[in-house]
Amino acid sequence: MYIVGTSGHIDHGKTSLIRALTGTDCDRLPEEKEREMTIDIGFASIDYPRFGTVSIIDVPGHERFIRNMVVGAWGIDLALLVVAVDDGWMPQTEDHFRVLQLLGVERLIAVLNKTDIADEEMISFVEEEVREKLEATRFAGSDVMKVSSKTGTGIEELREAIVVNLRKLTKASNASKPYLFIDRVFASKGYGTVITGTLKNGIFQEDETVQILPVKKEARIKRIESHYTALQEGNPSQRTALNLSGISVDEVKRGYVVVRDNFFTGSNDIIAGIQLLDTKKEIKNNLGIEVLIGTTAVKGKMILLDEVDSMEFPARIKLEEPWFTYPGQPFVMTSPGGHRIIGGGRVLLPEFHSRNQKKLVKGAVADFANWNRDRIVEFIFSVYQWMKRETAYALFPESRKSLDKVIQSLAEKGTIQVLNDYIVLTDYCNSSISLAVDVINKGVGLNLAEISHGASLNPEFARLIMPIILMNHTVIEKDGRYFAGDAITEDALSVGKKKILQQLLQEGAGGMELDKLKDDVVKKDVRDLVKLGFIVSLDGNILYHHQVYEDLKGKIMSLFDDREKIMVTDAKDATGGLSRKYIIPLLNRVENDGLIKRLGDFRIKV
Structure with missing residues (x-):
């Protein structure tokens, strides 16, 4: 199904046009009958034998009811202007x-009404005026139909034009995540809570459990209707009534959202792309505004990210209360009270996090008004820079299959990389790798925490890129520490480090004690040599040349050639009578290497 909606100035005959098209009077409120003016949205439908049922929404034309106009217009597929x-x-x-x-309405038909009270010259003049208005927009080339709601002239041709235009629409998906912005709530005798709205992005089925936002309360769908017809499931772009159990009428109102697989993010601090209608003179920092989004209106303030030098710019919007939005969601922005439209735009980031995000947003929002879904997904990746794939699935209204296609396309273009379960912006990945490699080259045997701190990277992200670094750079990993490739060879060592190794080799089993070294430079060189593996530390203080340690370890392990367990005295004898000060730390180090295990007073081979 599809949604057709009227729009236009007060008293131009929107409601009478729908009456002529459908036979239904959309003015349902007593006040509307009395004042002969549409105040709230109204509904009707047209049944096409070969096409199906088309929902019609009537919206108020008076400037005082612009909020209600947006409530009706947000879900329109085809507009009758x-x-x-x-x-x-x-x-x-x-x-x-x-x-x-x-609001991103896809197609439009301009309907010149009341042709019965104007001459041909006037009709031609208005037609030319309308075509000129359309020409400068994406609605250029739209049909312009001449009708009279009073006499019926042109009504049948308009009915046919509606179907022709609807056939050209992008087909709504049944496989995505359904949602419905509530525009009416009432209690039905014998049924309970009933909510209505325009279903988008997927299907709802009877007995499904759904969630109501922002109250985050679950409810069960007992019954589904569309235009007084009971259905087992509601389809996208369909006027839908849901009979819900588990939630009372008092707990839900116009503006709330019904979702099954929630992709909305709740926040009172969002980043948006703003489009002004006419002038930027009135725009200032902390400007009081009202955001009409979905079927609700939320008051807030607009915080400028930079000097406004065009009719399109990014801004931060601080709402007076948290609301639920998603990336790319369109909205209209009015003055407080909703009487005058300032502009509108799209949600770029449903939740503002940091100054770094602000900097990234400022440089990436050119021409956002024309972004398609793929470009919006790309933008989110560019700002977040890296995220889990599951996080991306939960952030967008698209199905997993649809989003996977976008991810694959961006990966093939080289915009992103898919690393394990993460999506990483290629530019960020490359710059982060450069930073990490630079830190590794300047240090000696750094662990992952030291590298991530030195490069100002998230530790989990640093872990993610280390396999790439090891594969593509002269970096070596040893026992959880990372070395520049040329730092692992003894020939590449400094003169001071070589001198220390030579001295240790001469000391043999006597070794060296770190706490007896006075020179801080020598201490640092010793610690670096421990990280590089040239020196073995027994207990953090006693130090051996690695060749000496291997020799002593070999003598201890050879004891197991003719026995299953050894004592400390056995190890002492095998190593040339080392004192207890040395032999105990030596045995502990061999145990840490995973070669032996202590059982009481004995050591056994592992």
Whole structure:
């Protein structure tokens, strides 16, 4: 199914047009009947024998009810922009037209109404005016239909044009994550809580468990209806009524969201791409605004990220209360009270985290108004720089299959890399590797924590890129420590380090004690040689040349050639009578190497 919605200036005949198309009077409120003015949204439908049922939404045209206009317009697939030929293009025509663009409505038909009360010259003049308005936008080339709701002239042709345009729409997916912004709530006798709205992005089924945001309460779908017809499942772009159990009428209201697989992020601090309607003169930091998003309105302030020098710019929006949004979600921005449209835009980041994000956003939002879903996904990856694949699945409204296609495409272009279960921006990956390699080259035998700290990288991310570093750079890993490739050879050592090794080799089993060294430079060289493996530390203090240690270890292990267990005295005799000060730390080190194990007073071979 698809959603067709009216838009246009007050008294241009939107409601009467729907009555002519469907036979339904959308003005349902007594006040609307009395004032002959649409105040809230109304609903009707057209049944096409070979196409199916098309939902029609009527929206108010008066400037005081712009909030209600957006409530009806957000889910429209095809807009009927109604212009009375005796009046022409009026202020609310312009406002509604801009709202349709801001909300990303895909197709539009301009309907010139009231042709029965205007002559041909006036009709031609208004037609030319309307075509000029359309020409400068993405609705250029849209159909312009001439009708009279009163006499029925052109109504049948309009019905046919609606189907032609609907057939050209992007087909709605059943495989994504369904959601419904609530626009009506009421209690039905014998049924309980009923909510209505336009279902998008997937299907809801009877007996499914859904979640209501922002209250985060679960409910069960007892019954589904569309235009008074019971259904087993609701389909995307369909006016849908859900009878819910597990939640009362008092717990839900217009503006709330029904989801099955939640991809919305709750926050009162978002980053958005802003499009102004006319002028940037009134834009200032901390400007009070009202954000019309989905079927709700939330007050807030707009915080500028930089000097505003165009009609499109990124900004931070601080809402007075947390709300749930997703990347790419369109919205309309009005003055407080909702009487005057300032502009609109799209949610870029549903939750603002850091100044670093602000810097990345400022350089990456050119032409955001024309971004498709793939570009929005790419933008999120560019700002987050790296994230778990599961995090990405939970952030976007697309199905896993759809998102995997985008990820594959971005990987093939070289924009991102997929490392294990992570998605990493290629530029960030390369720069991080360079930083980590530089830290490794400047240090000696650094562990992962030291490398991540030195390169200012997340430890988990540092762990993620180490296999790439080991594969593509002259870096060697030994016992959890990382060395520059040429630092592992004795020939590459400094003169001072070579001198220390020579002295240790001469000392033999007598070794060296670290706490007796006075020179800080020598101490540092000794610690570096321990990391490199040229010196073996027994207990953090007694030091052996690695060849001496291997010789002593070999003598101890040879004892097991003719016995299953040894005592300390056996090891002492085998190593030339080492004192207890040396033999105990030596045995402990051999045990740490995993070669022997202590059992009481004995050591056994592992």
